[in-house]
Amino acid sequence: MKKIIIGLLALVTLGLAGCGSSDEPTDSSKSAKKDSTPFTGEYIVNADYVKKNLDDIILVDARGEEEAGKGTVKGATAIGWQQLASVEEGASGDEKWGLVLEPAELGKRLGEKGIAKDKEVVLFASAQKGWGDDGRIAWELLAAGYKDVKIVDGGFAALKKAGLKTDVESTKLDPVDVKIDSIDQKHIIRTDELKKDYDDYKIVDVREDKEYKGDVLYGEAKGGHLPDAIHIRFTDLFNKDGMLKSNKELTKLFEDAGLAKEDKIVTYCTAGIRSAYMELVMDMCGFKQVKNYDGSYYRWAKVEDVEK
Numbered sequence: 001m002k003k004i005i006i007g008l009l010a011l012v013t014l015g016l017a018g019c020g021s022s023d024e025p026t027d028s029s030k031s032a033k034k035d036s037t038p039f040t041g042e043y044i045v046n047a048d049y050v051k052k053n054l055d056d057i058i059l060v061d062a063r064g065e066e067e068a069g070k071g072t073v074k075g076a077t078a079i080g081w082q083q084l085a086s087v088e089e090g091a092s093g094d095e096k097w098g099l100v101l102e103p104a105e106l107g108k109r110l111g112e113k114g115i116a117k118d119k120e121v122v123l124f125a126s127a128q129k130g131w132g133d134d135g136r137i138a139w140e141l142l143a144a145g146y147k148d149v150k151i152v153d154g155g156f157a158a159l160k161k162a163g164l165k166t167d168v169e170s171t172k173l174d175p176v177d178v179k180i181d182s183i184d185q186k187h188i189i190r191t192d193e194l195k196k197d198y199d200d201y202k203i204v205d206v207r208e209d210k211e212y213k214g215d216v217l218y219g220e221a222k223g224g225h226l227p228d229a230i231h232i233r234f235t236d237l238f239n240k241d242g243m244l245k246s247n248k249e250l251t252k253l254f255e256d257a258g259l260a261k262e263d264k265i266v267t268y269c270t271a272g273i274r275s276a277y278m279e280l281v282m283d284m285c286g287f288k289q290v291k292n293y294d295g296s297y298y299r300w301a302k303v304e305d306v307e308k
Contacts, residue, residue, distance in 0.1 A: 047158040058114070
């Protein structure tokens with residue numbers, strides 16, 4: 001019972017943290033002229049695309065039902081990343097806490113929410129003000145065999161700005177049959193594998209400055225970061241207006257940090273949410289050997305040594 005309570009408290013903390021970040025997105029250079037080129041990629045659409053195709057897609061508010069209840073896009077269904085992860089038992093940092101669900105259970109939950117595999121699924125969240133919940137769910141759907149998955153550049157704010165109607169009640173879709181045979185492990189890594197092959201990877205910490213430097217903000221076992229981790233903040237992916245920086249700018253950001261497109265890379269954050277979003281963005285920038293550590297810092301800090 002104690003472990004369950006701790007786990008639930010961690011969920012509440014993560015939810016509150018997702019409402020905003022203390023780190024502001026930074027430009028590559030204060031004196032440099034802003035690149036107005038939109039980000040492009042196979043997993044990204046803009047708000048106008050959603051507006052034109054609203055009747056043909058499954059639109060998902062990835063912030064979850066509580067946030068959607070404060071205002072969401074009319075017609076969107078709400079799903080939180082926690083509904084698709086193993087968080088009901090135990091506490092953050094336990095071996096299986098926060099990981100992608102097993103295929104049968106994941107298919108059952110997605111089916112209950114009406115997320116059909118033969119439809120285009122478009123997700124939105126809060127851009128740089130959130131934790132990349134849309135990226136986490138998109139990353140998981142792709143691993144589960146969904147073929148047509150997108151996230152909205154600029155998130156909920158961009159959709160409102162584009163004039164999409166809003167509502168304070170999310171849409172309940174009819175249940176569907178979803179069969180997931182297996183989870184593709186190409187972009188997933190777990191603690192034992194990471195520990196075994198640690199020297200083969202470049203490790204990228206996408207958390208806030210305070211987290212990287214050692215502050216314990218969300219119930220982590222101890223503060224710090226993984227050994228030799230490169231620090232690229234999740235918020236650095238975005239311009240101040242919440243839109244993703246251009247592909248050119250982001251590629252430069254990654255390369256300036258010491259990453260090459262041929263490198264084997266692991267991204268992590270607190271619970272594998274922001275880092276899943278980062279994995280997708282890096283993939284779209286041509287970094288094809290990137291894995292997201294979904295156990296992330298919660299698990300590593302509990303069982304392995306860290307640096308400060």
